[in-house]
Amino acid sequence: MSTSAPVLADPAVIAKYEPVIGLEVHVQIGTRTKIFCACPTGFGAPPNTNVCPVCLGMPGALPVLNRRAVEMAVQAALALECRINPYSRLARKNYFYPDLPKGYQISQYDQPLAGHGGIEILTGGSPKRIGITRAHLEDDAGKSIHDGFSDSDRYTYVDLNRSGTPLIEIVSEPDLRSSSEAYDYLTALKEILQFIGVSDCDMEKGNLRCDANVSVRLRGAPRFGTKAEVKNLNSFRFLKAALDYEIARQVAVLEGGGTVVQETRLYNPDTGETVSMRGKEHAHDYRYFPEPDLAPLRISPEWLEELRSAMPELPARRRRRFLADYGLREYDAGVLTQSRDLSDYFEQAAAAAGDPRLAANWIMGDLAGLLKHAGKEIADSPVSAAHLGELLSLIARGSVTSKLAKEILPRMFESGEGPHAIMEREGLETITDSGELERIVAQVIAANPKQVEQYRGGKASVLSFFMGQVMKATRGQADPAAVTGLLKEKL
Secondary structure (H helix, E strand, O other), X not given: XXXXXXXXXOHHXXXXXXXXXXXXXXXXXXXXXXXXXOOXXXXXXXXXXXXXXXXXXXXXXXXXXXXXXXXXXXXXXXXXXXXXXXXXXXEEEEOOOOOOOOOEEEEOOOOOXXXXXXXXXXXXXXXXXXXXXXXXXXXXXXXXXXXXXXXXXXXXXXXOOOOOOEEEEEEEOOOEOXXXXXXXXXXXXXXHHHHOOOOOOOHHHOXXXXXXXXXXXXXXXXXXXXXXXXXXXXXXXXXXXXXHHHHHHHHHHHHOOOOOOOEEEEEEOOOOEEEEEEEOOOHHHHOOEEOOOOOOEEOOHHHHHHHHXXXXXXXXXXXXXXXXXXXOOHHHHHHHOOOHHHHHHHHHHHHHHOOHHHHHHHHHHHHHHHHHHHOOOHHHOOOOHHHHHHHHHHHHOOOOOHHHHHHHHHHHHHHOOOHHHHHHHHOOOOEOOHHHHHHHHHHHHHHOHHHHXXXXXXXHHHHHHHHHHHHHHOOOXXXXXXXXXXXXXXX
16 A cells, blocks of 8 residues: 655656546634634634633533524525525534544534535636535634644644634535646635635634645546545645645556555645645544534525625626726726725725726726835725725826826825825926916927927927926926927927
8 A cells, every 4th residue: 555655756647647626625704703602713812711611612511503603604605606505404523633622523514504506717718617515614623733832842732712713614526627726716715705704714814724635537537536635735825736746646656556545644835745644534433413402503595585685796796897887907807806895995996086997007006006015905095995086087187197196196195185185285286377388398498409409300209308308397297288289389
């Protein structure tokens, strides 16, 4: 029985095989309290302080299901186009880890909350639907800490603050055929869940975790190969790297005459390898049975419709609307719907500006640069959507040049003020007075006789030189159209 290969298969050999991948994604639901008790779910509390007899599994402590966790899980399932089961049950999943104080995890097994959904991704420029087998509720375990202490070489520490945190587990069909498709699927899943406000999906805090089931088969073969489950995938980069390694490892095993065994493997980001952890458990190993302390969960048609009607517009639909209603480019619509805050900001700014494309360009360009430099997100922007739209409307009307607007925006970012207040205080109005412009144009022409001679000799491109000199003299405040007309007239 071979579980690893000393040498990985090379790309030409790997190309003979087709990977088959399914992902199990655990998402922390963004409730303030845990799923079966009133303990807070906030990140960063001192170890073992956000705990109580319920999440510590004390004898006689009874769980009470968090209604808000159910509502958010249902909305997540609706966004993933799942069918919501009107009747589902919570069950005990029995296993023994130091960070599982009850000795079991409350999850769902044969009667989950939802299933039969899917997400569309682009692969090779074409849409592909990745099926979702099931989406179910469960509580999280605690956290085992293996390093960071002076005696970590001898002891493992346990922090039970996460114990009882509400999760929704989303299990895909084995429809993914490459590490890139898996990356795109997880990206789309994260985008949807963030967009509807179910979770912040912060992987650094453990709020989005992923396990991958992967096997390989010769291309054209009708049956799947033996799968291995790869755990410890806590970043998008690690997911892709771990899958690429595991695919190459399994191909090398088969090419060497060995047999891939069903097992659980861990990904080591330091070495870039997956290593065997234990033999893969089957469902019967967990001895599932219905949770005796919790009644079955019933989702009435009225409750379901209430939750459905409260759903925000999903990112895919909003992208299509941005293309149709605002005439945006495909790329721009994709960027502006990466988050709900960003897409809301764009729509408000576009309405105030009266020019959606101009709003898109400034939000993705100048404003994005200021936010990145300040380490801020769009939700924390000191420049409100209304104020940005006001500035852009001045550009559209010709009251402010783009160059001048690029000077005004950073001042708006620093102060939080609108454009008119800054322009009035700092004297940044566009110069449209014909007498003033004529005087400046005359000075520029008089100071550059060589360029005047070139222009009159037929070198029309010199006009841009004169335009630059006038703009320099006016700090970019001159009306470009008026200056162009005056230059041509005087020259």
